[in-house]
Amino acid sequence: MKVESYEKKDGILQVMLCAEAEEFREARRRAYLEHTDRYPVPGCAGGLASLTDLENVYGPAVLYDEALELAVPELFGNLLKEKKIRIMGKPRMEHLTFTPEGGARFRVRAELYPQIRTGEYRGVKVPLRRQADEEAFVAAAVGIASSQIEGEIPKHMVEQKLDAMLAQEKLRASGDAIYHVLADTIVILKTAYREAGAERPVRQVREEAMDLMLQTVSGDNQEVSREFFCGQIRHLTERYHSLPEDYDKILDQIIEKRKKDKASMKAETVTEEVFRAYLGSLGLNEEAWRKEREGEAVKEVCRDLLLDKVAEEQQLAVAGQELEDEIRKIAAQCGVQEEQVLEQIDTEPIKWHLLREKAKTWIADHAVEKAAG
Structure with missing residues (x-):
């Protein structure tokens, strides 16, 4: 391996690496041994064909992608x-x-883990009694310890934290039936206006859909009265345009089409649509939501940096069963299937979450109760 360039700047590592011809050839050979079933060569037993044999059958670039999948992470x-x-x-x-010559040259870009100074996190003095409120005691101990962190907080870590917070918020919103009803109502009302020949501003449609949804959803049942629902839409639309005689039939068709369309949507598409409806109910879009939560994200990053350091120094670890249990817990809290959690959330952050929870407990176990005042 040859390192052709190497740079660390603004929290980013960039290196240009070159796998020499022999290194890349060896990576291709290893890749072939892992994929012999995909590359049979007439007259050769599986795993015994040479690269020349493979190139004659499959072309000169055979196994390049598979070799890169092995070589890049290994060399880097x-x-x-x-x-x-x-x-x-x-x-x-x-x-x-x-x-x-037969080698491969590539640049690798990665985010550097920030260099911070944690201060003393063992023996943190907490002005609370742990027995009285476990959660508050742990939070206070970690908060006091993380406030001692010194060092620059990388912007990309804050953005990543916001991404994680956003993913959790989407799951919570998608697990609440009320926001599904709101998303449906927005689509139906927007279409009803268009069919009546009366296009209305997005904000107006969203606000009217919110009012309509609140009127038609009764208590915990969250069941929509179809007759009342259609009557309210008719009342809203006829203010701006005369309605055709068959408008009630048109409304029925709009509602049925919405049901059919939603049933055919991918889960992630429904989640995004429901989340937009949820944000709209708060008078926000995604950009405004991120800006509103940025301060919270910075504090959480500081806590994460501390907890990662504690986990590393105290050699804490997460078992496979603990990860499975956490995914099951997230799914139950959000009212979705475990498969949906796996589709929408990378498991790596969940592992880090569990590891950080262990670090929180470690800090709390080594904290000192100090009488307030």
Whole structure:
């Protein structure tokens, strides 16, 4: 492996690496052994064909993708170990080219784990009694310890935290039937206006849909009265345009079409639509929501940095069963299937969440109760 360029700037690591011809050839050979069933060669037993045989049958670029999947993380990982660098998330490969000699040149970009000073987190003095309120005691201990962090908080970590918070918020909204009703009502009312020849501003439609949804959903049943619902839409639309005689039939068709369309949507599409309806009920869009939550995200990043350091120094770990239990718990809280959680949330942040929970407990277990005042 040859390191052609190496740069650390603004919390980002960028390196240009070159896998020599022999290294890349060896990666292709290893990739072939892992994929012999996909590349049979007439006259050769599985795993015994040479690269020349494979190239004659499948072309000169055979196994390039599979070899890169092996070589890139391996070579980049070796560099990280050699330089003793810690990164966050998954590195990204860019600007891939192949050399005339048969090697591969590529750039890898990764987010650097920030260098911070944690201060003393053992023996934190907390002005609360743990026995009186466990949750408040733990939160206070971690908050006091994380307030001692020194160092620059990378912007990309704050953005990642906002992404994680956003994903959780989407799941919560999609698990609440009331916001599904609101999303349906917005689509139906918007279409009803258009069919009546009276296009209305998005904000007006959203506000009227919110009022209509609140009127038609009764108590905990969250059941919509079809007759009342259609009557209210008729009342709203006829203010702006005369209605055709068959408008009631048109409304029925709009409602049925919405049911059919929603049933055919992918889960993630429904979640996004419901979340937009939820944000609209708060008078926000996604950009405004992120701005509103940025301060909270910064504080959470500081806590995460502290907890990661504690987990590392105290050699804490998460078992596989603990991860499965947490996914099941998230699904139950949000009212969705476990498969939906796995589709919408990367499990890596969940692992870190569990590890940080262990670190929280460690800090609390080593904290000291201090009488208030």
